Amino acid sequence: xxxxxxxxxxxxxxxxxxxxxxxxxxxxxxxxxxxxxxxxxxxxxxxxxxxxxxxxxxxxxxxxxxxxxxxxxxxx
Amino acid sequence: xxxxxxxxxxxxxxxxxxxxxxxxxxxxxxxxxxxxxxxxxxxxxxxxxxxxxxxxxxxxxxxxxxxxxxxxxxxxxxxxxxxxxxxxxxxxxxxxxxxxxxxxxxxxxxxxxxxxxxxxxxxxxxxxxx
Numbered sequence: 001x002x003x004x005x006x007x008x009x010x011x012x013x014x015x016x017x018x019x020x021x022x023x024x025x026x027x028x029x030x031x032x033x034x035x036x037x038x039x040x041x042x043x044x045x046x047x048x049x050x051x052x053x054x055x056x057x058x059x060x061x062x063x064x065x066x067x068x069x070x071x072x073x074x075x076x
Numbered sequence: 077x078x079x080x081x082x083x084x085x086x087x088x089x090x091x092x093x094x095x096x097x098x099x100x101x102x103x104x105x106x107x108x109x110x111x112x113x114x115x116x117x118x119x120x121x122x123x124x125x126x127x128x129x130x131x132x133x134x135x136x137x138x139x140x141x142x143x144x145x146x147x148x149x150x151x152x153x154x155x156x157x158x159x160x161x162x163x164x165x166x167x168x169x170x171x172x173x174x175x176x177x178x179x180x181x182x183x184x185x186x187x188x189x190x191x192x193x194x195x196x197x198x199x200x201x202x203x204x205x206x
Contacts (some may be wrong), residue, residue: 045162045165046158049158049162050144053145060146070161071161
């Protein structure tokens, strides 16, 4: 399941310096994702997280992701 | 707009700091909700909690209003601030206090008072959860 999220995020943030997906519990439904991308430059944290939610809309909607932690950084 | 949606919107509009969480301020049922409340407490903010668990429609209507897919959701002065990760990060950098000051003046500490209200009660909107 981590691979699916990894692919979705890499597709949504092409050229991102870092995309990391951690399965926090090993159960395939509690994730911590980290994305470092120039796309976040100048955006509020709220808008940065919205971009991540957009990328993961499908696994969020179908219940795959029970809990999601997000860390975003601009690629400064 | 449904009655429930109207009551959720009213809560967002009238409560200075409101956190939509799983559980209550006294009995939090989710780690992320707990992290959001902990961040608010760390700066000494007074807040009103809304438990989304009693009725799935609360979360559905809230998400329509906020366009934010997950719980918790923290609003200050009617504006969505973010979920647990953002509120925690803002608290750590001092930006949460700055946002509270900007939106609410100096009234937001209010002795760190905490309460949970029930938005599902038609007859008595914003009834306190005992």
